[in-house]
Amino acid sequence: MTSSGSSSYNPFAGPNPTDIRGINIHDRVPIVLDVTDATYFAWKTCFSLLFCENNLVDHVDGSVDSRAMVGNSEWTAIDATLIWWFFTTISKDLFHTVVSNGDDARAVWVKLNGLFTDNKLQRCVFLQQEFFDCHQDDQSIDDYCRRLKTLADELRDIGAKVDDDLLLSTLTTGLNEDFGNAASNLSLIPEPSFPKFVAYLRLEERRMKGVKKRVQHHALAAGTSRGAPPSAAPPASAPRH
Template sequence: MSPSASSYSNPFAGPDPADIRDINIHDRVLVILDATDATYFAWKTYFSLLFRENNLVDHVDGSVDSRAMVGDSEWTAIDATLIRWFFTTISKDLFHTVDDQSIDDYCRRLKTLADELRDIGAKVDDDLLLSTLTACLNEDFGNASSNLSLIPEPSFPKFVAYLRLEERRMKGVKKCV
């Protein structure tokens, strides 16, 4: 039996992380998500098809508890690739808007995007949402981002609350200087 045939007969076998990493996302997602253009529907459709074609739906639909997968290096490698795909298929302006927003605005926008993906059947699980949240923080939140990994039973609301406190602390420090 060929390796590809055996992977289809094993319901627990997932895609090879190296194969996923080597996909040229710009050849597969032919639009760049931009806040000023009407590209969202096309962007989400390309991603939805890509996830289904490559057996990646379980990474975004919430059917797998990603916290249970933290020790699985193949799973986390694929998740990291998906995050990279998202970042490289949005416009520079949209990407940089994240740096210029307050924590509340940034988190609200991120949650809205995750909800919109859920609405089209591409649910973003908590782990991917938390990874995206921390990966897009500007350099001022470098220490805070590192500290987020220390929060017991991590969740989006806990991360947001911590980042709000850190944002207030940083504003207080700037006033004192």
């Protein structure tokens, strides 16, 4: 959609530059986009929701020709704020890759998305390797499950088939040996789902921590009850002549 009367055209239903500048972008998009980490799906989702919530979609979807909006100070100010949002939620490497004089918000948005969607096959191979190699090791349940779900979301976003059965089996296989019994019990959960698995594993992790704490407490108490080892007898006095 374009407008010849750009100086009076306002494509928004309420927002103004002051409102938009007042948004704390790091609260609304608590993610740093980086090519070395699986953050694209979450980053894009947060921004898409933010655009819809504040009637900013026109700035990035191509429905408005920004060249026709040069004389509209509100449009220009909001567009500049969006560009700053992008630049402050991406890694330094990505910033230097996409920054260019004269770009509007849509141009920056298209560039950033293109870095993650233009090479789908290569990215799919990379993400699949990470997904199937993902193991808990010494991570907490929350960290492990979050990482696995993030990789699954990234794969789904580029069209790879990662159904719930594959996600749940990969999650179970990657648990460390401490969760051996818990892994067996997961198969008994009715109507299994990722949230149900995570909730069960969190409780199991909490139970295991409680058991470990009690064992340590009992060991400490047992050591204290025995008392300190008897001190060595003093050396005999030398006989007097």
